[in-house]
Amino acid sequence: MTQENASSEIYLSIDNLWKVFGSFIALKDITLDINEGEFVCFLGPSGCGKTTLLRAIAGLDLQTKGTVMQDGKDVSNLPPSERDFGIVFQSYALFPNLTINKNIAFGLENAGRSKLEITDRVRELLQLVGLPDQGQKYPAQLSGGQQQRIALARAIATNPGLLLLDEPLSALDAKVRVHLRHEIKELQRKLGVTTVMVTHDQEEALSMADRIVVMNHGIIEQVGSPTEIYREPANLFVADFIGEMNQIKSTVLNGSRLSIGETTFACHSHNFDDDMLVVAAIRPEDIIPHEEGYVSDAENGNCIEVLLQEMEFLGSFWRCHLQNNKFGISGLMADFSINAIRRLKLLKGKDMVIELPADRLMAFDRPEVD
């Protein structure tokens, strides 16, 4: 995850921003800085306020309270036409009765450019998005992915300082989506334009963003690079929302140990007091498999014996359902490489030993009982 474009210069600064619809609080005290040239993703479940925040940044739906600073200028109450941004919507909002050329040229007119300059710029943009000879067509004559790229070209035509993308890929099928992810990211890197993208697809966010803003119910749960968000989730919501996570009820024991069922495990450092009720969490791919009867040499071996109850082949790895009633652990999920399965001769119904590496075993607040 490169950040070569992103300087440490703050370009967009959101301060104590609230948005209220009637009596419903859609955004609650959001504070966030975005650096120049950075690619930031707003990620969160449906209805968490991502679009609302994006529209507040654009001035399309003004926030109720709080300020937005862009490029050192307070734009909090400016209408969209007086801000500096390009935007791509989920629907693309291409003008259906105008050709691709005219769609892209729409924003270039009335700004003192000559006809020739405009034609050149349109050609250059079509080249940039890889559709050099589609200019004479109408939007309905292009595929979804092509339309998406035209919308992008139209948005960046005027060289805006900020590019806003609201779920730009969600209307496309999976394969085109993966391909375009890469292209958009490439383009953004080339142009160095500060970009905010809204998505509820974690894979999209993880693969594209320099930084991810995880949102939930109108608040920011965590801001960080994709690896940070994935490896060091700030709380159980983030841990659970991004990637897979085994969750086991447990209790804190002498500082850095957790008691699960009748066993204790060493774990990642945390700030909980002793005897607190917490959730122990570990990702399936962090569980290390060992053959039956394996005994760890280390003191904090974190090994337990389990039954390999179910195996599911998922192409590049096996998803295994592990059971251990004796230790009170039920329904642990683990992803083992094909290699490991072969090497350890693991079969459905066999016993085995697994190791929960201490630095991957995390403790989180237990959510209130629903």
Added chain:
Amino acid sequence: MPASSANLSELPAGPNVKGKLSRDDLIMRGGMAVIALYLIVTLALPLYTMLSKSFSTYQFQLSQYEFQVSDEDGIFDGTIVSGTDLNNKTGAYELTDLSTGSDGRLGVTAFFLDFSFRSPVHYQLRNTVEGGRFLVGSTLYDDTQWLELDSNTFRRVQLRPVQARGIDNFINYFSTPALFNSIKNSLWISLLSTLVTVSLAFWFAYALNRSCMRFKGLFRLIAMAPILVPSLLPGIALVYLFGNQGMLKELLFGASIYGPIGIVIGSVFFTFPHAFLIITTALAISDGRLYEAASSLRASPWRTFWTVTIPGARYGLISAAFVVFNLVITDFGLPKVIGGQFNVLAVDIYKQVIGQQNFEMGAVVSVILIIPAIFAFIIDRLVQSKQISSLTARSVPYQPKPDRRTDAIFLIYCSFVGLFIIGMLAVCQFAALVKFWPYDLSLSLNNYQFDKMDGGGWGAYFNSIKLGLLTAVAGTAIVFFGAYLVEKSNGFFLGRAAFQMIAMLPMAIPGMVLGLAYIFFFNNPSNPLHAIYGTMAILVVCTVTHFYTVSHLTAVTALKQMDREFESVSASLKQPTLKLFSRVTVPVCLPSVLDISIYLFINAMTTVSAVVFLYSPKTALASIAVLNMDDAGDIAPAAAMGMMIFYTNAAARIIHLFISKGVLARTQAWRTR
């Protein structure tokens, strides 16, 4: 902790962020204000004036006059008597004689039993209050000076009434059986017409949607034909068929076509397309999967009809019923032509205003006519909103299967209905072309020499076309731009909601009421807009306003289908919204724009009710000419003019079709892949 359960009190203190308005916001709000103002001036204010007129009463205030009488030598003995005392003593006038209209005049000689205009006796009179008034000849006296007059001049004294507010006009209305009987008349013929039309239209629509009958396209065309003619044309056809010299007169077994029978038959004719259109839409959108389910449950056709078809179409049926009811009760042309002695509300307004010059009573009848019309309108709106929400995107259209027997029955049924519609038009056309019905049936074009008849001549016909074109152009522009502004501007929720409400109002206002309201409002010399009274402009304004609602709804429906982010994109590209409007919105909505213009054109050609109060000799219209020629007994020329309207509208429709197909194929290439 979810934000949704957070409390609003957690919001930081201080004012909310107030957006700065962009230039576009200001332009759009300004535009909306202008169009709202247009609707207020052309709708709300006239209606208000009319309403207040219905409550304004005129009374002769006898207590405000004093009299003295001299002896034969012209000597006054100083005795002063008030008008009230004189009336009490002589009993010259009843109380009801003292209520009058704005033009009321009351002679005073009746107070003096031995009055003779040759007598040498002199009289003196005066107002006891400033502003009390009486006329001597045409000179008005409103001060409190005594005025001495000889007997011959005293004869020419007339008291003028004083204006007041009150419900006297309504009391007067309800104590005059000749007037309030119309309420009952109007209601029952409207109900009966509604019942007949909706039943006929339902089976017609059913045949077209649910059978594999042949000639469906032709029947659809025929069903829509009555929309192209004024509502009084079927009246003329009925006169020819069943009137005193009608060729089918015997079929009525002595009953007269002039009256309820004629009104109901004619109403069925001119409301049929409206009911058919609504019901056919309701049937077309019902879900085919329900029928598959019903047939897989082996439900009998009869049972399927009652448990699936009728419930599916019920909103359409209810809506059609209210629309037809509203059309019949507010219609003026048809009962005017064929109503005979049978009084209905809409014609009463005309008679009060044009016949008796009793404007206040006209206003009272208008207020009464508005009540059922508004009621029908509200129910229709409620029902329509229900129908939309009951539609799901997953519905599958119903595919009828051929069935020889039912298809044949439906074909016969539709042929009868089609024959009825075509027959009425054909009778008019035939009558227009023969020399002298029914005695000389040889063909001639004599009846087309409109310039030889009263009613406005060919000039009226061309005025109508002018009105149609002006209404179509100006109306479409106003309506579409107004709809765009309410649909696509930001914020300003209260203003936009208010605009939507005003835009719905015209549909609930009967044409007669609108026309009368325009007289009150625009024919007032102190109104700065008085200048347009009697011109083509007021006819255009009145027609645009009269047909505003349907046009507005058409525009709104089209605009709602536009991506709502177009405006956002355009703003982010720093382009003026008006550029977006002209380059994208209008071209994309062109089909609807054309639909609105043809709707306005056709209605401007056929409307009678609102404009009948507003035309001047220079701006006579074809539809009015039909009315006036019929009134004058020139029925054949009336039929000829009515058919001219029909052909003009049919031609307009065909041109509209060509434009829609031809020009759109070019400008809307983007629609096809």
